Amino acid sequence: xxxFLLKVVVFAAAxxxxxxxxxxPGLQVLTDPGGPLGEYGSYLWIGLIFGVVNAVVGPVLRxxxxxxxxxxxxxxxxxxNAALFALTAALTERLxxxxxxxxxxxxxxxxxxxxxxxxxxxH
Numbered sequence: 337x338x339x340f341l342l343k344v345v346v347f348a349a350a351x352x353x354x355x356x357x358x359x360x361p362g363l364q365v366l367t368d369p370g371g372p373l374g375e376y377g378s379y380l381w382i383g384l385i386f387g388v389v390n391a392v393v394g395p396v397l398r399x400x401x402x403x404x405x406x407x408x409x410x411x412x413x414x415x416x417n418a419a420l421f422a423l424t425a426a427l428t429e430r431l432x433x434x435x436x437x438x439x440x441x442x443x444x445x446x447x448x449x450x451x452x453x454x455x456x457x458x459h
Contacts, residue, residue, distance in 0.1 A: 339457050340387060346453040348383030349375075350446060351431075360442055362434030378430050385431075386424045390450065394420055418442025 355365045363454075365382060369376040397416050398405070404412040418439040425431040433439050 340391070342381045342457055343450070343453050344380070344387040346383075346449060347386050347446065348379040350449045351382050351386075352379045354442070354445065357421060360438050360445075362438030363442055364432040364434075366430050366432065368430075368441075382424065382428060382431050385428050386420075386446070389420050389424050389427070390446075393423065413447070414440055414444060417447045419443075 351365060352425055354360055365378060367378040369375050371377045373380060393417070397419065398413070401412055401416060418436065421443040422433060422439045425433045433442065
């Protein structure tokens with residue numbers, strides 16, 4: 337459980353960095369400064385939703401798309417990560433993604449962020 341919560345914080349930090357430095361121009365986070373945790377609470381909320389979507393829906397999508405993954409030698413994971421990223425935006429009104437290209441790049445960035453977080457938290 338602690339590993340999952342730390343991963344949520346890492347995802348929230350990644351969302352903050354991506355929007356603060358405008359890395360993905362089509363990615364927008366609508367913050368709520370008057371909320372319980374202020375501006376950072378929005379990032380933690382989005383990180384929590386992305387973490388849950390990635391933990392629950394991600395394995396199911398990867399299993400169901402196994403033939404496509406084998407056929408494309410794993411490149412179909414980009415589409416799955418984009419779908420998870422877009423699903424997160426659909427579940428919350430705080431996250432906005434403009435287009436499929438932004439979702440693919442965001443999914444790729446968050447796949448790398450999740451992998452790095454797993455590597456650091458396993459040691």
